[in-house]
Amino acid sequence: MIKIKQKLWKITAILSVCLLLVGCAQETPDRAGSSKTSEEKMDVSVEIRCDTAIKKGLTKQKKWKGVLPKDGCMLKKEKMQVKKGSSVFDLLCEVQDAKGIQMEYSGGKKTAYIQGIGNLYEQDGGRWSGWMYSVNGKYAKVSCGEYTLKDGDEVQWNYSCDLGADLKGTDKEKAKEWKEKNE
Amino acid sequence: MSSFEELHPACLFSYFVAVMILFFLCHHPLAMVLACACALFFLYNIEGRRAFSWCKWMLPVVLFIAVVNPLLNHRGVTRLFKLGNQWITLEAFGYGLTSGLSMAAIILWFACYQKVMTNDKFLYLFGKIAPSSALLITMAWNYIPDLTKKMKKIRDSQKMLKGTEEERGWKQILSRTKDALQTVTVLLGWSLENVVEQADSMKARGYGLRKRTTFHLFRFEQKDIFFSGIVGVIVIFCFVLRGMGCMTMEFYPQIQSGGSKKANILFLVLFLILLGIPGLIQWKEEKAWNSYDLKG
Numbered sequence: 177m178i179k180i181k182q183k184l185w186k187i188t189a190i191l192s193v194c195l196l197l198v199g200c201a202q203e204t205p206d207r208a209g210s211s212k213t214s215e216e217k218m219d220v221s222v223e224i225r226c227d228t229a230i231k232k233g234l235t236k237q238k239k240w241k242g243v244l245p246k247d248g249c250m251l252k253k254e255k256m257q258v259k260k261g262s263s264v265f266d267l268l269c270e271v272q273d274a275k276g277i278q279m280e281y282s283g284g285k286k287t288a289y290i291q292g293i294g295n296l297y298e299q300d301g302g303r304w305s306g307w308m309y310s311v312n313g314k315y316a317k318v319s320c321g322e323y324t325l326k327d328g329d330e331v332q333w334n335y336s337c338d339l340g341a342d343l344k345g346t347d348k349e350k351a352k353e354w355k356e357k358n359e
Numbered sequence: 360m361s362s363f364e365e366l367h368p369a370c371l372f373s374y375f376v377a378v379m380i381l382f383f384l385c386h387h388p389l390a391m392v393l394a395c396a397c398a399l400f401f402l403y404n405i406e407g408r409r410a411f412s413w414c415k416w417m418l419p420v421v422l423f424i425a426v427v428n429p430l431l432n433h434r435g436v437t438r439l440f441k442l443g444n445q446w447i448t449l450e451a452f453g454y455g456l457t458s459g460l461s462m463a464a465i466i467l468w469f470a471c472y473q474k475v476m477t478n479d480k481f482l483y484l485f486g487k488i489a490p491s492s493a494l495l496i497t498m499a500w501n502y503i504p505d506l507t508k509k510m511k512k513i514r515d516s517q518k519m520l521k522g523t524e525e526e527r528g529w530k531q532i533l534s535r536t537k538d539a540l541q542t543v544t545v546l547l548g549w550s551l552e553n554v555v556e557q558a559d560s561m562k563a564r565g566y567g568l569r570k571r572t573t574f575h576l577f578r579f580e581q582k583d584i585f586f587s588g589i590v591g592v593i594v595i596f597c598f599v600l601r602g603m604g605c606m607t608m609e610f611y612p613q614i615q616s617g618g619s620k621k622a623n624i625l626f627l628v629l630f631l632i633l634l635g636i637p638g639l640i641q642w643k644e645e646k647a648w649n650s651y652d653l654k655g
Contacts, residue, residue, distance in 0.1 A: 192423065243436060243612045269444055278446060280433040295436060295612035 216260040218327040222271055224251040224293060226335035228342050229301045243295050250294045251275060253330075264309055264320035264331055268293075288321035293333060301337040304355065308340050309333050315346050362644040363401075363637045367583040368480040370590075375472050377594045378634065382465055385606045387616065388453070390630055391460035397634035398467035404641035405474055413467060421459035428455025434611040454610040471637065473500070483573045490567030498554065509549055513542050586636075593633045600626045 227248035234240050251271065258267055265281070265288045272279045278295050281288045290307045291298055298306035309320055310332045316323050325331070339355060340346035364371070382394060395417075402410035428451050430442070435450025478497040485493035517538060565571045600606070605618035605626040616623070 239609050239611075239613065239615055272444075272446075278433070278436070278438070278448075280445060292434065295434060297434065297611075 217257045218260050218262075218325070219255055219257055220267060220325050220327070220329045220331060221253055221255050222251065222267055222331045222333070223249075223253040224271075224277065224333040225249055226294070226296055228337045229296055229305070229335050232301050232337050234296075234301060250296075251277060258325065262325055264311065264323045264325060265290075267325060267331060268320065268333070283319070284321070286321045287319050290320060290333075293335075296335060301335065304339040305335065305337040306339075307333055308336055308343065308346070310345060313345050315340065315343075363640040364475045366586055367577050367579050368476065368484050369579075370583050370587050371476055371480070372484055373587070374590055374637075375468070375476070377590070378468060379465065381594070381597055381601075381630070381633075382461060382468070384601050385630075386457055386461060387606045387608045388457045388460060389627060390606055391457060391464045393627065393631055394464035394634055395460065395467055397631070397638055398464065398471050400635070401471050401638035401641060402467070402474070404638055404645055413470065417463045417466070421456070421463050424459035424462070425452060425456040428452065428458065436613045450610045450612070450614055453614055457608070457610075475637070479574055480577075483575060483577060486566065486573065487569065494558070494561060494566070498557065502550075505553075506546065506550060509546055510542065513545050513549075517542065590633065590636065593629050597626060597629055597633065600629070606630075 225248055226244065229244065230246065230248040235244050235246060254275075256267065256270060256274070258270055262270075265285065268279060268290065271277055277293060279293050280291045280297075282291055283289050290309075292300075293307055308315060309323075310316075311323065311325070311329050313330075313332075334343050336343050336346075339351035341348050341351045382391075385391075399410055399413065402413070429439075429447045432451045432454070433445045433448060435448030437449035438446045439449055439452075440447055478501065481497055482493055485496075521538075561567075600618070600622055603618060603622060605622045607617040609615045609617070618626070
């Protein structure tokens with residue numbers, strides 16, 4: 177019996193370690209790989225806004241008190257220096273560290289999907305809500321981990337409550353089509 | 360008043376159903392801690408110190424859930440430390456802890472249920488309304504304990520037949536796997552046969568017929584009316600208070616409990632009385648039993 181118990185403990189220990197590893201498996205940005213070009217930096221700007229969520233009245237709920245900014249501006253337009261070849265996702269990671277803005281993503285580094293920024297998550301503002309990003313006013317159709325930034329790019333993260341139909345410069349036809357298909 | 364399990368099955372069953380529903384509604388750490396404590400108190404009064412062996416594996420499970428949740432979920436305002444490139448938050452930890460506790464509470468209360476609501480009581484209640492499903496449910500409940508008992512029997516007989524082995528290394532592993540497979544085969548065959556036999560024998564004894572009487576005759580007595588009256592009032596109060604927003608806790612994005620402080624305390628007191636009833640009845644009974652001087 178004692179032997180079996182010991183084995184059980186070993187197995188549970190190994191299993192829990194595996195689970196822990198799986199839990200932490202969201203890859204950290206590859207620092208070694210980008211260090212070759214790390215000497216060269218570039219200037220980009222970033223802005224994070226959640227006007228649509230404010231307009232929807234989320235701040236009236238008690239639980240959002242002190243979490244959402246009343247003017248809808250989570251981060252004013254800010255100049256940041258990032259390594260050359262950084263993606264939009266790398267920039268957001270940088271913002272998370274430098275400005276202390278909470279952020280959660282799923283997927284790997286290249287396929288990152290931003291679930292929430294500043295504790296405001298997808299679907300907090302209704303079924304069709306979530307975060308979208310634009311570079312120089314244009315909304316890209318790839319994951320933010322795949323979009324490589326150029327010098328002087330202006331990145332804007334916007335919260336949408338309507339698949340992007342309530343934001344400027346988005347593909348409204350696509351949003352409508354998607355909504356009709358999945359309603 | 361006599362011991363808790365001597366109450367009418369209908370009373371007991373509805374009591375447990377009401378308690379379980381309350382557990383699902385109240386996702387609050389304090390309520391869950393109370394629930395676990397009351398269940399342990401009840402079990403302690405029934406089986407003595409053995410009740411605490413539950414803690415031995417329940418605590419690690421609760422802690423495990425509490426630790427894993429913040430690793431998978433990074434919501435929350437209060438940051439503790441950074442792991443990888445995401446933050447571990449206090450809110451996620453609190454949520455995990457509460458989930459773990461509520462799971463522990465439900466398991467412990469099911470253990471209490473099993474101690475009190477024996478299969479004959481369950482069949483007495485539902486044998487006429489829904490014969491086949493009642494039988495199926497009781498058989499399913501019995502299945503795992505039954506399997507472990509049979510497993511032990513098979514193991515013992517195999518050991519006796521073969522004696523102790525002296526092989527080592529790969530051969531030992533091979534022969535052990537062989538034995539294990541054989542055990543499983545025998546076990547499956549035996550238990551399937553048993554199930555069929557059981558069902559046939561129940562049928563042969565006229566199970567499910569309208570006029571069939573049960574082994575036990577339970578009478579709805581005054582104590583049952585008394586008990587269900589008190590429990591009913593408390594449960595209704597709890598539901599009303601819960602409807603007013605008491606004992607709710609929102610974890611994301613920040614921890615907030617609903618309801619006013621007074622209402623929350625009232626709820627907790629009622630909750631404690633409701634969950635403490637079985638343990639108290641059992642405790643009183645035990646004391647009365649021990650007070651008879653059996654030696655003299």
